[in-house]
Amino acid sequence: MNPGSTGFSARRDAAILIVDDAPDNLLALRQQMADQGYQTFVANSGERALQVARRVHPDLILLDIMMPGMDGFATCRELKAHPVTQRIPVIFISGRTETDAVVAGFDLGAVDYIGKPLRMPEVCARVRTQLSIRADSETQFEQAERLRTIVNSMAEGLLIIEANGRIQFTNPACDGYLGYAPEELAGRHIADLLNPLVAQEYLDYFARYAASPDTAHSHGTREVIIRHKQGKSVCMDLTLTPMFLRQPLFIGLLHDITHHKLSEDALQRAAMVDPLTQLANRRHFDSFLEKEWQRATRTGAPLSLMVLDVDHFKLYNDNLGHAAGDVCLQQVARAIADHALRGTDLAARYGGEEFVLLFAETDAAAASALAESVRAHIEALQLPHPKSPTSPWITVSIGVATMQPQQGDAIEALFVVADRAMYVAKEEGRNQVRTTRAGGNGLEAVRALAR
Ligand SMILES: Nc1nc2c(ncn2[C@@H]2O[C@H](COP(=O)(O)OP(=O)(O)OP(=O)(O)O)[C@@H](O)[C@H]2O)c(=O)[nH]1
Numbered sequence: 001m002n003p004g005s006t007g008f009s010a011r012r013d014a015a016i017l018i019v020d021d022a023p024d025n026l027l028a029l030r031q032q033m034a035d036q037g038y039q040t041f042v043a044n045s046g047e048r049a050l051q052v053a054r055r056v057h058p059d060l061i062l063l064d065i066m067m068p069g070m071d072g073f074a075t076c077r078e079l080k081a082h083p084v085t086q087r088i089p090v091i092f093i094s095g096r097t098e099t100d101a102v103v104a105g106f107d108l109g110a111v112d113y114i115g116k117p118l119r120m121p122e123v124c125a126r127v128r129t130q131l132s133i134r135a136d137s138e139t140q141f142e143q144a145e146r147l148r149t150i151v152n153s154m155a156e157g158l159l160i161i162e163a164n165g166r167i168q169f170t171n172p173a174c175d176g177y178l179g180y181a182p183e184e185l186a187g188r189h190i191a192d193l194l195n196p197l198v199a200q201e202y203l204d205y206f207a208r209y210a211a212s213p214d215t216a217h218s219h220g221t222r223e224v225i226i227r228h229k230q231g232k233s234v235c236m237d238l239t240l241t242p243m244f245l246r247q248p249l250f251i252g253l254l255h256d257i258t259h260h261k262l263s264e265d266a267l268q269r270a271a272m273v274d275p276l277t278q279l280a281n282r283r284h285f286d287s288f289l290e291k292e293w294q295r296a297t298r299t300g301a302p303l304s305l306m307v308l309d310v311d312h313f314k315l316y317n318d319n320l321g322h323a324a325g326d327v328c329l330q331q332v333a334r335a336i337a338d339h340a341l342r343g344t345d346l347a348a349r350y351g352g353e354e355f356v357l358l359f360a361e362t363d364a365a366a367a368s369a370l371a372e373s374v375r376a377h378i379e380a381l382q383l384p385h386p387k388s389p390t391s392p393w394i395t396v397s398i399g400v401a402t403m404q405p406q407q408g409d410a411i412e413a414l415f416v417v418a419d420r421a422m423y424v425a426k427e428e429g430r431n432q433v434r435t436t437r438a439g440g441n442g443l444e445a446v447r448a449l450a451r
Helices: 023-035 046-056 072-081 099-107 120-153 172-178 196-211 258-270 282-299 313-320 322-337 364-380 411-427 441-450
Strands: 015-019 039-043 060-064 090-094 112-115 157-162 167-170 220-227 233-244 248-256 303-310 346-351 354-360 396-403 433-436
Touching: 015 023, 015 046, 023 039, 023 060, 023 120, 039 046, 046 060, 046 072, 060 072, 060 120, 072 090, 072 099, 090 099, 090 120, 099 112, 112 120, 157 172, 172 220, 172 233, 172 248, 196 233, 196 248, 233 258, 282 303, 282 346, 282 354, 282 411, 303 313, 303 322, 303 364, 303 411, 313 322, 322 346, 322 354, 322 364, 354 364, 364 396, 364 433, 396 411, 411 433
Parallel strands: 015 039, 015 060, 060 090, 090 112, 396 433
Antiparallel strands: 157 167, 157 248, 220 233, 233 248, 303 354, 303 396, 346 354
16 A cells, blocks of 8 residues: 555554653553554653654654643643644543543543553554544645645636635635735635626526536636736636535636737737838738728728839939838838828838828828828938939829729729829829829729729
8 A cells, every 4th residue: 555545554654652651551552552563652751742742743642641740631732732743643541531531631632532441452443543534634634735735836827716706715826917915816706807798607607507517517718808906907718617515616727828919919910010111011901901992982982092102212222222221211111101190091011112001081182182291201301312313312203093982993993093193203203293083084094994
């Protein structure tokens, strides 16, 4: 049998401390206990018994009551008062067999009381019984200690919740995650932590389980937003498992996924943003345009697209270097972004040195004015472009297309018209805006393209 198992056979090597001031009694008891296979220690006074007990941690103490100096009762009191010895079972062995003495012995915490004269087989049987009980309770105590250590040191938050939603227990990790002091959460309701809909969903699940525990199953893991004590929200995975003891209880395991969530958000953001300029990238712009296009088709509102291209940018790169070119693109991007002011405006880097701006509910005249202000803004930055035949500064050419899209029109057509306008701006000297107005030839060209 392994050392952790319970029962009498596991205690054959148990250590027994025998305390008696009469040498004959001491010898006789020691012999009996040794014959049973126990390891024995002896003490002939209460004071000595305390010393030995604290040193050798016996599994059981056979304690005489009437002794000079510290008697058995006083010794027992001391044993029970000291953390090292308080859990050691004590059996009184005494010639005092009157009821008061026996009751006093049990009141002091003794597990048994044997009257003298001793009947040795009975003493052995009682010792055996107490050792067996002790082995069981020690095993339970060790298991509980082990469990306590695990619960206190685990990284996951643990909650024990009653069927009515009252929190019964939380471990230190849970308190830490949610900003509470130890035991501060006990007695609170889960609705203090979760949003009302989620809390109600859990309460319904608790009620179903409490009504028919046999049919219940684990609620599994789900992502929940939990209110931190300081009011902020933390994102966690919550796993709930039912446990039916004297009452239905639920074990909640909390796993912090805030970091995971943050990097997920960062990834999602990275997938939408151009790393050089921090403007929206082409993919994000296309899906944004798709939504605005559909909205404009429904509402009949005009939609304007600007295509901007940096003038003579190849010359800029060749002259000042690619790194300077990158910085220049960042400055141009910042200026462009300053003009996307409404929630439905979006500026994006569409390719190398080409940018786009989308304006919902904006007609051709307004779009043309906006484009002119973007052009003027960039020119006013006065970013030196020494080799440009157009201007000493960086300039842009802008093509604007405005449409009231109708069912069946193709989005690509909007780009074609804006691109055409932009190339006209280039051909006619750069650093200027060209607009295709609704109803004009450009729009007819678009419709033709869509057919
Ligand atoms: N520094 C830098 N240059 C880029 C980037 N993307 C594209 N380019 C450069 O931008 C230049 C675009 O040149 P072109 O399309 O020939 O036109 P351009 O020189 O701007 O002349 P026009 O458009 O006719 O005024 C090329 O030299 C590309 O290498 C970038 O991310 N960084």
